Amino acid sequence: MFAPLRERNYRLWAAADLISVGGTWMQVLALNWVILSVTGSATAMGAVVMLQSLPVLLLGSWGGALADRIPARPMLITCQAIRALLALALVLPAGSLLPGTWMIYGVALLSGVISSFEGPVLGRFGSSLVARDALASALALGSVLSSAGRIGGMALGGVLIGITGPTALFLINAVSYLAVIISLLAMRTSEMRPLARTSSSDGGVLAGLRYVLRQPVVLIVLALSFVLGSLGRNYQVSMAAMVSGPLGGSSSSYGLLSTVFAVGAVAGGLLLAGSGKSTLRVLLGTGFLISALQFASGLAPNVLGFAALILPIAAGAVIFDTVVSTRIQLDTAEEMRGRVLATVGIVSSLSGIVGAPAIGWMCDTLGARGALLVAGTITTAAAIAGGMALARAKGRSLNWNFVVGRVPAQQPA
16 A cells, blocks of 8 residues: 555655645635635535636646646646645735635636646656556555645644634645645656657547547446536535534534545545455445435534534545546556546536536525435436446446446456
8 A cells, every 4th residue: 555655756746745735725615715705605616616627628638638748747847836826816816815706716717727737747647656556556545645635734724714814824825836846846757657658640639539439438437427526526515505504503613524524535545545446346336325425414413413424425435536547547548648537637627517506506595405415316326327337338237246246356447
């Protein structure tokens, strides 16, 4: 599990990622609370998520094609510097110490533009830091470290937001990007694993699309990921709506739930890294579990009851996402990896564009509890349908043996 940490470059990257993720989630907490405090609308929170996702949907394919052609480090350094400037834009808006909603929407949109190019580059770059046989462990460990950064960021942010207000959290996030830039500059390029790159004449975006369309199992998994991602894991919207609504909580309660979610994510990453199993049955099992628990979370009587359900939901969500990412990275050609990862990013963006406003609208219309009950019902049905489709694509029936047993561990996606 800890084999990737033997690599100096990976250790630098992991440490920087831990710091940067902590800063990012401090900013997420601050933005969510500012939007909810100013507008009182869960729909407005969903709009921020949508604006972050829309550019990835529109530009992600070109970002993936670019990632398969250019060196990763200079691109990543540039993206991190721009992200730091965007965080500073929230600290110093004209005439106010607290950003107006127009500033938040603008930063969200520009952040999405950066993500459309940065995401595929990050995926390729991460796989160059470790040997191929250590990649699965590196991805699982990366999930653990990211979740640990989320725990630290949410916990510290939950304390600071009541003392300093949200502005300090934006400033801390801006500074955290320096850790990533320093780590990138300190890495030894001679120790990186070279990845195959493509030429400008290989077909670009269309070649990547044709490559993905030839893999039916990948398409089914991505469809399942879209449904569960859009209606099953937009908890930054539904948690805030539950806290400010039926649970009668405060900003501290929201910080607590966010921290519990992060703890569950760490547990899920450790469980997957320890087991080393990234199979389709793990994907299906966790997809069904988190969907059923989402339905149950709509019936939670209080903050503690809601937190008890959030914990396994977070663990399952990390396992689900990491299995998808692991199979995508291991079972695609290196020269196509950026474009395939861009496709995953586009699906994630669609989840945000469709799901966040939909969850926000359902929270405003049906109430937070009703939104979770309806979304949980839909995602549970989708998990069952996805299992049937995957079984058919593998030439098998959806019986007990398929669910619990004999799916090869090294199959695509």
